[in-house]
Amino acid sequence: MKLARTAAAVALTALALTSCAPPTSNNAASSSDEQTGTVRVWLFSEVNQDPKSAVVKEAVTEFEAAHSGAKIDVQYIPVDSRAERFKAAFNDPSSAPDVAEFGNTDLASYVASGGLADVTADIKDWDEARDLDSKILATTEIDAKNYGVPWFVGVRALYYRTDLLQQLGLEVPKTLADVESVARAVRAANPGMLGISVGGAAQFSAMPYLWANGGSIATKEGDTFVSGLASTESREGVAAYARLIKDDICPAQTCAEFGGNASVQQFIAGKSAMTIGGDFNYKAVAASAVKDKFAVVPVPGKTAASVAPAFAGGNNLGVFNSSTHRTLAADFVKLLASKKYQQKMFDSMGNLPTFSDVQKTVAASNTQVAPFIQTLGAGTNFVPVTETWSTIDAQGVFTGMYQKIVTGKADVNTATAEAADAMNKAFGAK
Amino acid sequence: MTALAPLQAESPRGKGTPSISPRPGGTQTAGNKARRRSKVKRGLEPWLYLAPAFIVLIALLGYPIFQLVNVSLYDYRQAQVSGKAPLRFTGLENYQKLFADPQFWTVLGNTVLFAAACVVLTLLVGSSLAVLATRLRPWVRSTLFVVSLGAWATPAVTGSAVWLFLFDPTLGLVNKTLVSVGLSEFAGHSWTYDKWSGFGLVASEVVWCSFPFVLVTVYAGIQAIPTEVIEAARIDGATMPRIAGSIMLPMLRPIVIVVTIQSIIWNFKIFSQIYIMTNGGGIAGQNLVLNVYGYQQAFAASLYGLGSALGVIMTALLMVITLVYLRILKRTGEAL
Numbered sequence: 179m180k181l182a183r184t185a186a187a188v189a190l191t192a193l194a195l196t197s198c199a200p201p202t203s204n205n206a207a208s209s210s211d212e213q214t215g216t217v218r219v220w221l222f223s224e225v226n227q228d229p230k231s232a233v234v235k236e237a238v239t240e241f242e243a244a245h246s247g248a249k250i251d252v253q254y255i256p257v258d259s260r261a262e263r264f265k266a267a268f269n270d271p272s273s274a275p276d277v278a279e280f281g282n283t284d285l286a287s288y289v290a291s292g293g294l295a296d297v298t299a300d301i302k303d304w305d306e307a308r309d310l311d312s313k314i315l316a317t318t319e320i321d322a323k324n325y326g327v328p329w330f331v332g333v334r335a336l337y338y339r340t341d342l343l344q345q346l347g348l349e350v351p352k353t354l355a356d357v358e359s360v361a362r363a364v365r366a367a368n369p370g371m372l373g374i375s376v377g378g379a380a381q382f383s384a385m386p387y388l389w390a391n392g393g394s395i396a397t398k399e400g401d402t403f404v405s406g407l408a409s410t411e412s413r414e415g416v417a418a419y420a421r422l423i424k425d426d427i428c429p430a431q432t433c434a435e436f437g438g439n440a441s442v443q444q445f446i447a448g449k450s451a452m453t454i455g456g457d458f459n460y461k462a463v464a465a466s467a468v469k470d471k472f473a474v475v476p477v478p479g480k481t482a483a484s485v486a487p488a489f490a491g492g493n494n495l496g497v498f499n500s501s502t503h504r505t506l507a508a509d510f511v512k513l514l515a516s517k518k519y520q521q522k523m524f525d526s527m528g529n530l531p532t533f534s535d536v537q538k539t540v541a542a543s544n545t546q547v548a549p550f551i552q553t554l555g556a557g558t559n560f561v562p563v564t565e566t567w568s569t570i571d572a573q574g575v576f577t578g579m580y581q582k583i584v585t586g587k588a589d590v591n592t593a594t595a596e597a598a599d600a601m602n603k604a605f606g607a608k
Numbered sequence: 609m610t611a612l613a614p615l616q617a618e619s620p621r622g623k624g625t626p627s628i629s630p631r632p633g634g635t636q637t638a639g640n641k642a643r644r645r646s647k648v649k650r651g652l653e654p655w656l657y658l659a660p661a662f663i664v665l666i667a668l669l670g671y672p673i674f675q676l677v678n679v680s681l682y683d684y685r686q687a688q689v690s691g692k693a694p695l696r697f698t699g700l701e702n703y704q705k706l707f708a709d710p711q712f713w714t715v716l717g718n719t720v721l722f723a724a725a726c727v728v729l730t731l732l733v734g735s736s737l738a739v740l741a742t743r744l745r746p747w748v749r750s751t752l753f754v755v756s757l758g759a760w761a762t763p764a765v766t767g768s769a770v771w772l773f774l775f776d777p778t779l780g781l782v783n784k785t786l787v788s789v790g791l792s793e794f795a796g797h798s799w800t801y802d803k804w805s806g807f808g809l810v811a812s813e814v815v816w817c818s819f820p821f822v823l824v825t826v827y828a829g830i831q832a833i834p835t836e837v838i839e840a841a842r843i844d845g846a847t848m849p850r851i852a853g854s855i856m857l858p859m860l861r862p863i864v865i866v867v868t869i870q871s872i873i874w875n876f877k878i879f880s881q882i883y884i885m886t887n888g889g890g891i892a893g894q895n896l897v898l899n900v901y902g903y904q905q906a907f908a909a910s911l912y913g914l915g916s917a918l919g920v921i922m923t924a925l926l927m928v929i930t931l932v933y934l935r936i937l938k939r940t941g942e943a944l
Binding site: 198199200201202203204261265268269287290291292293378430431432434435565568569572573574577578579581582585587 | 889904
């Protein structure tokens, strides 16, 4: 035993001497910019993949025709395992793609990892970029530099059952307070029905409540972010959302664990009178049993006729820092994110465009997207653009706050103070 | 432990007579030389035999543990890994952070309680079924074995998903059955809403998929007890409980101890079941255990340094538990 221990100690010391620090890789921007060769592209795979592939294929053909000697190799990667894929690509630049699609909430952490190239100049030199929705473009910006081109946006609005509201003689909610009272009234009349299906883990449904009440998740002060969750306005917004997850609207037993998808599933299954769902959920709802009995309006704000600021979700296209085809990669991004192809993506996938003028055209000819475009027009908001947000998100700080309140583990003041504290700690760890 | 066996066997010989006897008729000095040479040889020999095992151990166990400890002493996040931010040696800061965090202590408490409950339940269920199996008719026993081996063979992920489906609030078979027998309060009842109900649900899945190991091992142990011993005890007038307590249990001790250590280690390291059945740690993280917490910190949140510190604590805890166990064994003269 003693001998074995000594031997192990010797071996460990030897190892410690040979390799002291943990391994790191080098992600410096590539110096070469080849004008020919293969440009590797990562796009997310979809449940309904074919229409996306068709549009992308068209773009690839057009690009290859215009750039002789260049080839585009598109790989579809699953959204669920994207974190591992991207981290692996940052750790081993030789296996990284040149262009990638990524969620806009992931951007800050990718930039902090040194994985994404600054594309500010490319956007500046691009004619069409003038029409990009400025609020959406801002989600790609860190320290006045853009690290991606917005490809499409996703916003949430209020879905409601026309038949149920009519039966009870209820009006379509015009304020957030109306949403609550209508939801309560529907459930009182139909005890088997959720007044509005929202979830303790559905952070993007909760954010409009926070922002409409004048609250904020965090604001930038100098170099770092400071959480605003413990402010009076934020607490009002948090409390207003938490009031929905109560027995008389959406019982915590059922709803505390719901994320955004689960909430919408309840609506699709005909088990709830309202829900906060995205434009990307529209097709599924329109194909469900409630297809003739629902309508969509923007989530109302605090006062009548106002719209609650929605979370501007969506995906960007970006260029990898390690790319050896910098110019080709940026050109392909500009093509795939162009007005022409955004229009095609809308036609085939229903992805909302990021150009204000294209948004108006599609809203004019497609009434179902009007409430979402209206929400976008009313002004959107976003999570703090810092890499520490992904840490906060992974630790469940924001959703945990709501879950603690609705399960009675903490009151609004305690839960918001704790969450603000945890966030500030994470922001400070930078 | 087994690796040390050759060493112990060697030692009595090493003291006195050399194994290679001096050549007869050789001079005094030649004999001395030969003795010295063989001593050196004997000193090296066991190490040579052990070398392959040591090399494998160091490569597969030593190096990863070394890196784990190493990483835990740095501020090591994604930015550092991909070379965007400078690597900073922080000493024990990660550990201090953890020990100052009340959530860590809650999670540690959860883990200990949860693992203890799983170990006790697994052993109870497994051993009782093993005793039962010795009294069953062969075909019933075979059926029992086939059924429980099926549970054992089920991958943790699949098992968890199936259990979750059975206990689904609205569509699950369990709630439907409970409602159909008149317990209407179970309509839409969420089994993971309450912290302990959630842990209970996961624990039953864990017991379900790990009791067969105990069953098979203990059953084999019981079969290995010579029937003469038990017959002799019976002739001496011992009652059945007395035979079980004073004859069978002591003879089963080594097996029970192996099974217990195994169970402790397995149940401390539970990951998939909690991760899947409570959706990554339950409502507001109420069902987090050390391993899931470590995953959340290290990989989801990209705090590799902090996550490694958790890994080190986990490894140290398990080593301590195992050593204490081995110690107890040694003291009672039942070395493995």
